[in-house]
Amino acid sequence: MIYTVTFNPALDYAVYLDTLEMGALNRTRSESLRCGGKGINVSIVLCNLGMETEALGFLAGFTGQGIARWLEQMAVPSDFIMLPDGMSRINIKLKTGVETEINGQGPDIPPQALEALFDKLDRISRGDTLVLAGSIPASLPVDIYERILSRLSGRGVRCVVDASGPLLLNVLPYHPFLIKPNEAELSELCGVSLSAGDLPGIKACAARLQEQGARNVLVSLGPNGALLLTEEGKFLHQEAPDGTVCNSVGAGDSMVAGFLTGLHLTGSYREALRMGTAAGSATAFSDHLATRREVEQLLNTL
Numbered sequence: 001m002i003y004t005v006t007f008n009p010a011l012d013y014a015v016y017l018d019t020l021e022m023g024a025l026n027r028t029r030s031e032s033l034r035c036g037g038k039g040i041n042v043s044i045v046l047c048n049l050g051m052e053t054e055a056l057g058f059l060a061g062f063t064g065q066g067i068a069r070w071l072e073q074m075a076v077p078s079d080f081i082m083l084p085d086g087m088s089r090i091n092i093k094l095k096t097g098v099e100t101e102i103n104g105q106g107p108d109i110p111p112q113a114l115e116a117l118f119d120k121l122d123r124i125s126r127g128d129t130l131v132l133a134g135s136i137p138a139s140l141p142v143d144i145y146e147r148i149l150s151r152l153s154g155r156g157v158r159c160v161v162d163a164s165g166p167l168l169l170n171v172l173p174y175h176p177f178l179i180k181p182n183e184a185e186l187s188e189l190c191g192v193s194l195s196a197g198d199l200p201g202i203k204a205c206a207a208r209l210q211e212q213g214a215r216n217v218l219v220s221l222g223p224n225g226a227l228l229l230t231e232e233g234k235f236l237h238q239e240a241p242d243g244t245v246c247n248s249v250g251a252g253d254s255m256v257a258g259f260l261t262g263l264h265l266t267g268s269y270r271e272a273l274r275m276g277t278a279a280g281s282a283t284a285f286s287d288h289l290a291t292r293r294e295v296e297q298l299l300n301t302l
C-alpha cells in the first residue's frame with residue numbers, strides 16, 4: 001500500500017488568459033478547478049494507474065469538504081483529519097503563455113490534530129510506502145517531516161519526500177528511499193545556480209544530496225525529462241516526449257506516482273524512470289492529471 005500525506009491540500013484554480021494586465025480588470029478565456037496538493041495528486045495518479053493507495057492529511061472548511069467529496073467521487077481512498085477552524089487553500093494557477101502560481105498559507109494545525117495523524121501513521125507497516133509531499137502550514141515546525149521519518153525509522157517503511165528547502169534537507173539523515181526535487185529546488189538546496197539542462201551540474205548536486213543521506217535522487221527537469229541517481233550510484237537520464245503543454249501543475253507529482261508504479265511492476269529503475277517521465281508529461285500535456293491510457297500512449301514513444 002502506498003500512503004500519501006498532504007499537510008496542506010488545495011483546490012487548484014487554473015485561469016487561462018491571453019494576457020494579464022496588472023492593475024486592470026482581466027477576463028479569463030477559460031478556467032478550471034480541481035483538487036490538489038502534492039500528496040493528493042500522487043494518490044489520484046496512483047489510483048489511475050491501478051495501484052493501491054490511501055491519501056492522508058488535513059482538510060478544513062468548505063473547501064476541505066469539497067476536496068473530500070471530490071476524492072470520494074473519483075474513488076480515491078482517503079482518511080483525512082478535519083480541522084476545527086480555517087479552510088483549505090485555493091491556489092491560483094495563472095496561464096498566460098507562461099505559468100504563474102500563487103499558493104496560499106493553509107489553515108493552522110492544532111497539536112491534537114497532529115497527534116491524530118501520528119496515530120494513523122503508526123498503522124503503516126513493513127513493505128508499505130509513505131509519500132510526504134508539499135509544503136506545511138506556517139503554524140507547524142519545519143522539523144515535522146523529520147519527526148515522521150524518525151518515528152518510522154527501523155520499521156521497514158519506504159519513505160518518499162517531495163518538498164523543498166529545510167523540510168527536505170532535514171530528512172536526509174533518515175535515508176529516505178526517494179527524494180524528487182525539480183531543477184530549481186535542487187539548485188536552491190545546494191546553493192548553486194544551475195542553468196537549464198546543465199546535466200553535469202545537476203549530477204553533482206544530486207550526488208551531494210545522496211552523500212547527505214538520500215538513497216535515490218530523482219530530479220525532474222520539465223521539458224528536459226528527468227535524471228535519476230540510483231542507490232547503486234548509477235545515473236540514468238530520460239528525455240521527455242514531445243507534446244504541447246496545457247497545464248503542468250501536478251506533473252512532478254504524477255512523475256512520483258508513475259515512478260513508484262513502474263518500480264512496483266518491474267523492479268527496474270530504468271523502467272520506473274520511463275514510466276515516471278511518461279506520467280509527468282501526460283499530466284503536463286492535458287488539463288487533468290494523467291490517466292492510465294495517456295501514460296501508456298506516451299510510454300510507447302519513449
Ligand SMILES: Nc1ncnc2c1ncn2[C@@H]1O[C@H](COP(=O)(O)OP(=O)(O)OP(=O)(O)O)[C@@H](O)[C@H]1O
Binds near residue numbers: 278280
Ligand atoms: N514542457 C514539458 N514537456 C514535456 N514534459 C514535461 C514538461 N513539463 C513537465 N514535463 C514532465 O513532467 C515531469 C515533471 O515536471 P517538472 O520538472 O516541471 O516537475 P515539478 O516542477 O515538480 O512540477 P509540479 O510542482 O507542478 O508538480 C518532467 O520530468 C517531464 O516528464
Ligand SMILES: O=P(O)(O)OC[C@@]1(O)O[C@H](CO)[C@@H](O)[C@@H]1O
Binds near residue numbers: 012101134249251
Ligand atoms: O504549496 P505546495 O504545497 O508546495 O504546493 C502545492 C501545489 O502547488 O502543488 C501541487 C502541484 O505539484 C498543486 O496541486 C498545489 O497547488
